[in-house]
Every structure is written in structure tokens, then in C-alpha cells.
Amino acid sequence: MQRILYLHGFASSSLSTKAVQTQAYFAALPNVHFQALDLPYTPDAAMQVLEQAIVQPPTAIIGSSLGGFLATVLAERIGCRACVINPAVAPHRVLSQFLGEYEHPVLQQRYQVQAQHMQQLEALMPMRLQQPSRYLVLLQSGDEVLDYRLAVDYYQGAQVQLVTGGDHSFVGYQDYLPHIADFCLQPQETGSQITV
Template identity: 40%
Template sequence: MTPTHLLYLHGFRSSPQSAKATRMAAWVREHAPRLTWWCPQLPPSPHEAVRMLEHGVSRWPRERMAVVGSSLGGFYATVMAERLGCKAVLLNPAVDPARDLARHIGETTAWHSDDRFFFRPEYVDELRDMTPGRLADPTRYFAVIATGDEVLSWREMSERYRGGHLRIVEGSDHALSDFDEHLPHLLHFLELGPSP
């Protein structure tokens, strides 16, 4: 079913100004102007982020919405998809951010601005507490996974989303700098575009 509402979730230290988020926003403006698009700036607290997202989509039709998430946003997209039963597209998704982000506790900066924020120890606990168990329906997921990801393990990502629709990319990088090559496949999965 073609979605009428699309949520995009950026990664850790990222923002709605990321290359992938702005590319997706531009595609929506040009090709699907009636699609409800929301790409919010996520707060550092995972609990606050998910609470904000749940509130923001509370009036969205579950069967006509989808979520796209990159890196930590891919983890949040999984949390949302498991809670709401919607489709999700994951771009090099974080599988165990509680483990991976524990070393980032302290003050840090965002990639797209000089804004500084604190990643607090309790945020690691929040991530651990919200980590979904086994996926209820892996076929609702489409994951783009780069073997050249320098931040996350592509094998761990592949194992986590086994049974879903996986696009394993030889090479590339964590940011998926070649995102334009994968966009048609993502759109086809969401039923927003033709088969590539």
C-alpha cells in the first residue's frame, strides 16, 4: 500500500540537513508533494526522541505510513516500526547503540552545525531499555547495508535484519555517499516508485 505519510530519522550527531535527509526531502517535494513528510531534529535523549516521535505520528494512519532511518535513526526506525507495525527502510542501521555509543558519553558536537550537546550515561540505559527483541515481521523491513561501513559491522546488520529485504552494497561507506544509487530501490520497496 502506497504510504501517505513518511518519517525520516537522522543518525547520531546528524540532523535534517544531512545529505540523505535533504536528498529524500527534495525527492518528496518534486515527485510526491502530497506525501506528508516529517524529518525532525532528534533530541540527544533516546527516551525523549521516541516520545516526541510517537506523539508526532499519533494521528498518522498506521497502514499508510512508513519510516526511513539512518544509523542511530535506523535503530529508532526499528523501534517505531515494531511499535506501530509499519514499513521501515534502514540505511546502515545501528544494531546495538547502547554498546556502541557508551564510548561517546560526554560533550560532543553536531556534524552540520557548531551546536554542542551532552550525551549522558543515562542515555545508554535508555537505548538498552528500548531495544526491540526479535522482529515481529522482518518482511516489513528493507535495509541498505554497506560492506565498507567504517563505523558499524555489516555482518551484524545483515544478521539482525535476516528475513527482511536486504541490499548488501559492496564497498561504499557509513554515510552511503552513493545514496542516489540506492534511492530507486528504497522507493520501490515503499511503493513510491517503479521497479529500478
Template identity: 35%
Template sequence: MILYLHGFRSSPSSAKAVMLGRALRERGHGGEWHCPQLPASPAQAIALCDALIDLHHDGGKNGPLTLMGSSLGGYYATCLAEKRQCRAVVLNPVVHAARDLATQVGEHTQYHSDAPFVFLPEHVDELARMAVGRPADPKRYFLLAATGDEVLDWREMAQWYAGSHGRIIQGSDHGISDFEQWMPEVLRFVLEPQYRS
């Protein structure tokens, strides 16, 4: 099972999610791919992910569980990977979610639609409660961090995920608009046997 978790105010229609889903289908892994729309509530988002994993992951008989997450989705993926002891790909992940998302309390719209997105003060508390420490086994992670990220500090990401697979991209941006260039490395981590625990 490959579970992708999008970022704050984003959706399964994000460029990275669409590219990854297409690439995995082309490689015969479409049945393993799951990319849900996450609710604004972090607690509800994690509960949804737990339910999907319990429903679709068969304990590894048909392959390992791999989580993927971008920005806030990277934070969620890390929380779940530490709980489930599985691998995770994190793309410009939020490291200190309660601190960084506290400034986003209020009403927004989603990036890929005009639907409202309301982020409440209690959602910041939920992020704080679900926090985990640095990865217990960094080798289970693949970090893609861009020095040109205009939202988050790539140095915090590099320090938090020290010892992981992946790379620091010189330049780029928070959305990793050049993701297609780096996607083959991500897919190798997800699909090739030497990375599988």
C-alpha cells in the same frame, strides 16, 4: 506518513534526508514527509516521534505509516516499527545501540552546525531500556547495509534483519555517500503498493 530519523549527531540537513525529502516532494508526497531534529536523549527522541505520529498519522486512511532511519535513527525506527507494527527502511542501522553508543558519552558538536551535542551516561541506559528483539516480520523492513561501513559491522545488520527486503552494498561507507544510486530502490519500497501491508 513518512517519518525520517537521522543518526547520532546528525540533523534534517543530512545528505540522505535532503535527497529523500526532495525526491518525495517531486513525486507528490511532500505532505507525508516529516524529518524532525532529534534530541540527544533517546527517550525524548522516541517521545517526539510518538507525538508526531499521533498528530500526523490518520490510522492509514491516507496511506500507511513508514519509518526511515539512518544509523542510530535506524535503531529508533526499528523500536518504533515493532511497537507500531509498520514498515521501516533502515540505512546502516545500529543494532546494539547501548553497546555501540557507550563509547560516545561526552560532549560533541553536531555535524551540520557548531551547536553542542551532549551525550550522557543515562542516555546509554535509555537505549538499553528501549531495545527490541529481531524484527517479528522482517518483510516489513528494507535494509541497506554497506560492507565498507567504517563505524558499524554490516554483518550484524545482515544477521539482525535476515529475511528483509533491501541489499548489501559492496563498499561505500557509513554515511552511504553513494546513496543517490540506491535511492530508487528505497523509494520503491516506500511508495509502491506491493510493499504496503
């Protein structure tokens, strides 16, 4: 049984469009256990949930935006593959613009995003990837939230697919699910590649 873990982005949930599409796709595959977690907004609390989830290490982790950052943190710790979609690179620099109170749509809890949480994110960030070939990176140049060029630079040596246009939600995501599943479920190493 192969285990796939899905991590949503900031102010999102396991009920997001991408999470639901991903779960539906993997549910149709044999011998796959898929889990989409609902993560707290504070980094330390999110990491506690994740550390419990990886007691049984996943085959691969899929993460979107901030979930892509957390997927990278976990993949570096346990040595599994990861597919990241419009991932946040150095999210402490971006989320510092979004301090304030939020309500989680599934957990139905309120969270206060504070400056100290940016320090927690910065401390989590891997300075470099140990084995970039373990990553599939899906980027759209029209991302209005994150600068895709930061991800191109950070994930050097990974399999990077850069799509012209689109937005932060990653337009047409569902069409990429067969490729994502193939990457996540096949025990193969992939070389450096950037496609447009």
C-alpha cells in the same frame, strides 16, 4: 496522502546530505507528505518527539544509523514499513564510546551523552522483529563505524541489500532513492533477499 518520516543519525540533523536528498526526491512525488525530524541526542527526549510525530502513523519510516535503530523501534510499535540505511544494531554498545557533550546543529542546544542513556537505548531495542518483510535494509560492507554483519543477522527475513565497499555515509545513496520510494509507498510484502 502517504506520510514518510525520516530519522537522522547520531550527531546529525534534518539538514544532513541524505535527509536533504531524500526530501527532494519525495517532494517530487504526488500525494506524499515527507517530514524529516530533528531529534535530541538523549534517547528518552528523542522518543518523546517521535511519539508526538506518530500521532498520525506514517506509511513508512526511513532511518540512517541511529535513526535506523529508532525507525525499527517505531516500526515495531506501529506496524509500518521501514527502510534503514547502515542501521545501528544494539547502539548502546557502540555509543558508549562517544560519551560527552555535543551541540545539535539545527536545534542549537547542547546535549550531554551519558552512560545512563545507554541503558535507555538498550531498553528500547526490540529483541526480534515481528514481521521482517516490512523492512528494507541497505548496508555497505565498508562501514567504518558499524559492523554490517550485525545488521545482516538482526534483520534476517528482511529485504537486505549488501553493497561491497562504501562507508558509513552509504556512498551512492541518491541512486537508491527510487527503490526506497517504491518500497515505502507500495503496500506489498517483500521476501527475504540478500544481494551483493
